[in-house]
Each structure stands twice: as C-alpha cells, then as structure tokens.
Amino acid sequence: MSGSDGTRDAYRALTAAGILGGEEHHRALLQSIVTAAQAIFSARAASIFLHDEETDELVFEAVAGESSGELVGTRIPSSTGIAGWVLVTRQPLVLDDLGNDPRFARGVAERTGYVPETMMAAPLLHEERALGVLQVLDRSQSERFSLADMELLGVFAAQAAIGLDLLRGARRAKASIEGGPVDVALVAELAAALEATEDERREEGIELLRSLVAVLKRD
Amino acid sequence: MSAPGLPAWSLPATEHDRIAIDIDRPERVTPEWAFGGSTGAGARVCVLDSGVELDHPLVGTVEQSVTVVPDGDGFAVVPDDEGDLCGHGTACAGIVRALAPECSLHSVRVLGAGYKGSGDILLAGLRWAVEQGFDVINMSISTTKSKFSALLHELADSAYFGRTVLVASAHNMPVESYPWRFSSVISVGSHDQDDPRLVYANPSPPVEFFARGVEIDVAWPGGSTLRCTGNSFATPHVSGLCALALGKHPGLTPFQVKNVLYQTAANVGGAG
Secondary structure, three states, X not given: OOHHHHHHHHHHHHHHHHHHHHHHHHHHHXXXXXXHHHHHOOXXXXXXXXXXXOOOEEEEEXXXXXXXXXHOOOEEEOOOHHHHHHHXXXXXXXXXXXXXXXXXXXXXXXXXXXOOOXXXXXXXXXXXXXXXXXXXXXXXXXXOOOHHHHHHHHHHHHHHHXXXXXXXXXXXXXXXXXXXXXXXXXXXXXXXXXXXXXXXXXXXXXXXXXXXXXXXXXX | OOOOOOOOOOOOHHHOOOOOOOOOOOOOOOHHHHHOOOOOOOOEEEEEEOOOXXXXXXXXXXXXXXXXXXXXXXXXEEEOOOOOOOOHHHHHHHHHHHHOOOOEEEEEEOOOHHXXXXXXXXXXXXXXHHHOOOOEEEEOXXXXXXXXXXXXXXXXXXXXXXXXXXXXXXOOOOOOOEOOOOOOOEEEEEEOOOOOOOOEEOOOOOOOEEEEOOOEEEEEOOOEEEEEOOHHHHHHHHHHHHHHHHHHOOOOOHHHHHHHHHHHOOOOOOOO
C-alpha cells in the first residue's frame, strides 16, 4: 500500500469496517420495527422482506410473532403472493379475507407453518426504488380498519425502508471489502478488532497503530 | 387561431360568433343538475389497469378489452382475452358500473401475470387510451419513477385538451408518484364513509377530491367479491360520477367536470 491510493483504500476499509459491524445493528433495527408494528396493531405476526434484485426474490429479513424463528433468510420468488403484488404495484394493501384472494400464496404460508386470515402490506420505498415489503398479519379486529391505520402502516414502512437501505449498504461494503485486495481486507479486520476493544487496551492499540503509520511513512 | 396584426393564439373580433358554446349556464350546479336521472348512458369509460374479468355479474358488458405488448422497438395495442390476472381492474370496473350502470366500459390491460408491469407499458396504454377519445379514463395506478413524469404530464395535458377526463388515484403512502399530482387530472384520495356518492373537495391539493375508499366489497375475479381498502377504489367512484355527468351533459370539458365535482362536493358551500 503506498501513496494516495493506499490512503484512500485504507480510508474506505476503515469506513466499511464500521459498517461491517453495522449489519447486526441494522438487523436489530429491522427487528425492532417489526416487533413494534406487531405490538401497535395487536397483530399475530409482522415481517420485513428485502427484494434481492440479483435473484429477483423476496427474502425474509426480520420476523416477529408466529413462526419467527426459522423464517429469517427464507426466499420466495418476487412475483409470489401479496408481497409480490405490493412490491410491483408499490401500493399498500389491506386484506380482511385472504382465503378468497387469489393473490394470496397459501402454499408459501403453509410452508411457514402459519396461515394468516388477514394482512396489511406496504411497499418499502426509498428514493425511487421499492426495496422490499412490510407485512402485518392478523391484526386485532376489535375495531374497524381506519385510514389512521393505513397512515400508521406507512410510518412503519418509512422506518423499515431506511433500515433496509442501511442493511443493503452494509452488505455492499462487506462484499467490496471481501472481494478487494488482501491489504484492504486486513486493514478492515484491524479496524473491526480495534472497534471491539475498550479502554486502556484500545488506547494501546491506537498508539501502536500511530507508530506503525510513522514507520510506513518513513522514506 | 391567429390573424394578421394579432399575436399567435389570439381571438379576432370576427371569430366571436364562431366559437359560441352552446350550453345552458345553470344558476347553480346541484347534484340534481349534474347527475339527476343519468345512468351514464352515452359516456365511454376506460379502465387502465390489470384487465377486467369478462361477464362478471357486478361488471356486466365490457365493450372492448385490449392489452399492450412489445412490438419491435415500441409497443402495440392488441385485443386481449386474458381477463384480469390480479383482480385490481375488475374491482375498479365494478365500482364504475355500480355508479353508472349504463356507461360503456372499456379495458386496457397494462399490468400482467405475476403483476409485472412497466412504466413504458403504462405510458403506451395511456397514450392509446387518450387517442381513442374516451370520455373518462380511470387510472387507479401510478408510477414513482420520475423519468416517466414528463411524458405522463404531456399525455395528461393531451387528455385534458382532448376532452378526456383522466381520473387518477393518489398514492396510498406519502410519496411522489404520477400522474395524479398533475393539475390536468382529477386526483382522488379516500374518505372512510360508506356513501358511494359522497365526495369531498380538498382545499389543500395536490389530492383534489376524496371518495369512498375504505372496506368496500368490490368485484373480484371468479365472479366473486372481496373487501378492499385504498385510493385505488376511491378513484372509480369519481370516475363513475364523471360518467353520470358526461352522460347527462355530453359537452362538458374536463375543466367543467372538475368544477361540477367541486360544486357538488359535500363540504362546499357549508359544513361537510
């Protein structure tokens, strides 16, 4: 690593390393959004799908409630079910009788072990892209659905879209680091290790790195 | 029109009589004046959507069904016998039919199997519909892609000047999408009351009118019905009312139709 290219690479790696650890945080954010959505709507489950453009699939990224454990990472074709409809039309949907709706992918639901009766779904729009879909399943029916519910769904969807965008950014950065030159990956690893240490040990590490930089800069 | 000594787009004195518009000015536009006794007969309504199921009991006769297919570098509009592959268009057509039972319904399918559609197909379908000179085009769909905005704007203006009322659904989320944001269309959002003829004028556009859009039992493929919510379903209520007004007053321009909606809105001239 030498000259300005090296500095740029290292800078990129350090920035990316911060994001590397970020994937877990972004996932936690998405998880907290579905958990909050499930609670606010008194629903049996809520989930966030990411649209994987390369494979044109929808991937469960966060699930709260029924069958939440096994679903994260599960993939379905993007033209499947209500989620697919919402992704393509970029419009939210509220359905109170899934049994009668031909768009409902009953097979997919059965494979998850939980077949809902009602669903609210909203596209996760960021700038001009539809990044994924938020679904709220079997919300409490004690009150009639209202326009305020739709608005609230939109609020959660806006949060989830930001969360998904961060997650995508983190993954892109990770891929670029992992596919990059060995020295970049090494610097990234170093930054991540430093990030994980605390107090005195961290101070010592930083001191050591300063010395290393000074040695490397020596003619 | 122009004449020597006058700027372009001017009106010379000799032309005043030629452009006389033969329409009675009502003292006051009331719902009775606007819609009373009309069945929508004579009005041609186009549903630009996912197709319409033929022979659905709540839709009745669909005079013409076409779809947009790729053709070389462009697109062609061809007859379509696929019906409705996702339900949305049938729902909209059923609502128009419920309000304007004798209007003439036409379907342009721009959303296909697997819900795949594209901005290009949407534009080609809308262009064709505008060229046909329908009285009303119901467009319960929009695009969030700004690259289509300028072309949609041109088409919306062509419809407006060509006496086609373009009724467009506002997005259900607070995002930019088109063509509902253009002033040459009639844009529709939802209210949550059950009266299918109840319309409110919005004093704070871009959404200009609110119509019934919450928990509506709509026509659905397979001859069935489905309970749906969304601005998509508010929009055909306004399209149906436009068809009633145009069936009764065939000469109205989109500007006048919008004014009729405004003057007959429940919140205009008093408490809503």
